[in-house]
Amino acid sequence: METLRRAAVPDAEESLDPVDWSDVRALGHRIIDDSINYLRDVRERPVWQEMPVEVKTMFERPLPRFSTPLDAVYRQVTENLMPYPMGNIHPRFWSWYMGSSNFTGALADLLAAVQGSNLGGGNHAAASMDNQVVNWCKEMLGFPPSASGTLVSGGSMANLIALTIARNVKAGVNIREDGVGAMERPLRLYASDQVHSCHRKAVEAVGLGNKALRRIPSDARLRIDVAALRTAIAEDRTAGFQPACLIATAGTVNTGAIDDLDALANLAAEENLWLHVDGCIGALLAIAPGNSYRVAGIARADSVALDPHKWLHAPFEVGCVLIRDASAHRGAFAVTQEYLEATPRGLASAEWLYEYGLQTTRGFRALKVWMALQEHGIEKFGRLIDQNIAQAHYLSRLIEQESLFELVVPTSINIVCFRYCFPRLDVAARKALNIEIMLRLQEEGIAALSDTTVHGEHCLRVAINNHRTRREDLVVLVQETLRLGALLTP
Numbered sequence: 001m002e003t004l005r006r007a008a009v010p011d012a013e014e015s016l017d018p019v020d021w022s023d024v025r026a027l028g029h030r031i032i033d034d035s036i037n038y039l040r041d042v043r044e045r046p047v048w049q050e051m052p053v054e055v056k057t058m059f060e061r062p063l064p065r066f067s068t069p070l071d072a073v074y075r076q077v078t079e080n081l082m083p084y085p086m087g088n089i090h091p092r093f094w095s096w097y098m099g100s101s102n103f104t105g106a107l108a109d110l111l112a113a114v115q116g117s118n119l120g121g122g123n124h125a126a127a128s129m130d131n132q133v134v135n136w137c138k139e140m141l142g143f144p145p146s147a148s149g150t151l152v153s154g155g156s157m158a159n160l161i162a163l164t165i166a167r168n169v170k171a172g173v174n175i176r177e178d179g180v181g182a183m184e185r186p187l188r189l190y191a192s193d194q195v196h197s198c199h200r201k202a203v204e205a206v207g208l209g210n211k212a213l214r215r216i217p218s219d220a221r222l223r224i225d226v227a228a229l230r231t232a233i234a235e236d237r238t239a240g241f242q243p244a245c246l247i248a249t250a251g252t253v254n255t256g257a258i259d260d261l262d263a264l265a266n267l268a269a270e271e272n273l274w275l276h277v278d279g280c281i282g283a284l285l286a287i288a289p290g291n292s293y294r295v296a297g298i299a300r301a302d303s304v305a306l307d308p309h310k311w312l313h314a315p316f317e318v319g320c321v322l323i324r325d326a327s328a329h330r331g332a333f334a335v336t337q338e339y340l341e342a343t344p345r346g347l348a349s350a351e352w353l354y355e356y357g358l359q360t361t362r363g364f365r366a367l368k369v370w371m372a373l374q375e376h377g378i379e380k381f382g383r384l385i386d387q388n389i390a391q392a393h394y395l396s397r398l399i400e401q402e403s404l405f406e407l408v409v410p411t412s413i414n415i416v417c418f419r420y421c422f423p424r425l426d427v428a429a430r431k432a433l434n435i436e437i438m439l440r441l442q443e444e445g446i447a448a449l450s451d452t453t454v455h456g457e458h459c460l461r462v463a464i465n466n467h468r469t470r471r472e473d474l475v476v477l478v479q480e481t482l483r484l485g486a487l488l489t490p
């Protein structure tokens with residue numbers, strides 16, 4: 001047998017596998033050990049640090065032509081990459097809005113890559129698990145088992161998939177064959193002025209154009225003004241537009257505001273509109289015992305986008321879209337290709353998952369969600385969501401107790417908008433001061449915040465989507481902000 005195999009394999013044939021597995025075995029073990037230490041010690045490192053010039057220049061090196069031993073390759077990674085992360089796994093990272101990852105999810109990503117399955121579909125275990133995770137997402141939100149869904153790269157893609165289906169269903173023409181030019185009346189979609197920017201990209205990408213998305217004013221609590229929405233819909237009908245879709249936001253990116261989902265579901269039913277919920281931030285409140293009431297009514301939506309790489313802390317990327325009408329979902333994307341015909345048995349005997357979205361090859365995103373859910377159980381994830389919200393309210397109380405701080409927006413869930421208010425500073429100087437405080441907090445590696453402008457008011461923004469944050473981290477934030485504020489004012 002040995003001689004036969006040797007004879008059949010000419011010397012020139014190569015593979016990417018190592019000649020000797022024992023070297024990579026040792027390195028693989030070391031990478032796991034280093035990774036565990038990296039996460040164990042994350043709190044001791046700066047949340048962010050600027051890359052030195054030598055590091056930046058490494059990323060300008062030309063395409064490698066010849067081989068380098070793997071341990072030398074890994075050394076480049078440990079020296080030049082690992083010390084300079086974005087920082088979102090750090091307990092004091094509260095910029096923008098993202099999850100803080102977890103080690104089980106990282107192991108899952110390794111295993112998914114080792115197994116290497118393509119989630120375009122087919123009859124294999126990874127595809128069954130992908131379906132199972134979608135089913136679990138339905139269950140978490142109270143969607144019926146008959147609904148469909150798909151795992152995608154993130155919330156932006158989840159929203160795009162949903163809006164594509166809404167457009168097709170409401171267009172009144174065969175939009176897949178004839179395109180948007182065949183529509184008799186231009187479609188209109190509605191969202192609050194707090195809507196995430198990905199919806200603009202989505203309406204542009206699906207050929208409706210940015211003007212098709214009407215931004216409705218938000219009220220003092222940053223939720224869509226339902227009366228103004230009603231008026232806008234009536235105006236549009238009179239003007240010859242075709243109102244098609246309400247986009248409710250469950251957790252706006254600016255402040256975490258949650259639109260009145262029941263009121264919007266009622267309005268959508270009255271007006272015969274598709275109701276889509278952008279729940280990238282807030283849909284998973286449905287699993288949090290103390291806060292699920294905030295998204296009551298979410299299961300009445302026609303579609304929901306949610307983001308397991310936010311409040312389930314799955315390593316990037318994984319988003320999910322759920323669609324109540326499974327046939328509308330499949331109808332928007334399915335194409336039967338001669339080279340992908342189903343067979344009665346074997347690998348091609350299961351449903352093609354690529355018929356539920358835009359990708360053909362799909363990564364195995366389900367495993368990182370599946371393993372972490374199995375390990376911790378949904379109740380713990382629910383408690384962690386409640387914990388972040390309690391932390392945000394704790395920080396808000398600290399801010400309110402301090403005369404130099406101003407809470408710019410009442411805190412609803414896990415996003416705190418505040419500013420440092422030194423007396424006698426005009427609006428521009430106050431903004432400059434707050435930006436300088438934010439940059440120093442980053443540059444000194446203390447904490448990562450971002451800033452925003454809400455109803456014209458500039459503020460610092462602390463989005464606590466982080467299972468590593470502790471209350472003492474928030475005390476550090478308050479103390480360091482006060483220190484920097486004092487340092488930067490006369």
Ligand SMILES: *Cc1c(COP(=O)(O)O)cnc(C)c1O
Binds near residue numbers: 153154198279307
């Ligand atoms: C994060 C977010 C998105 C975009 O999701 P990605 O996963 O970043 O693509 C959309 N809408 C809201 C409200 C978000 O917070």
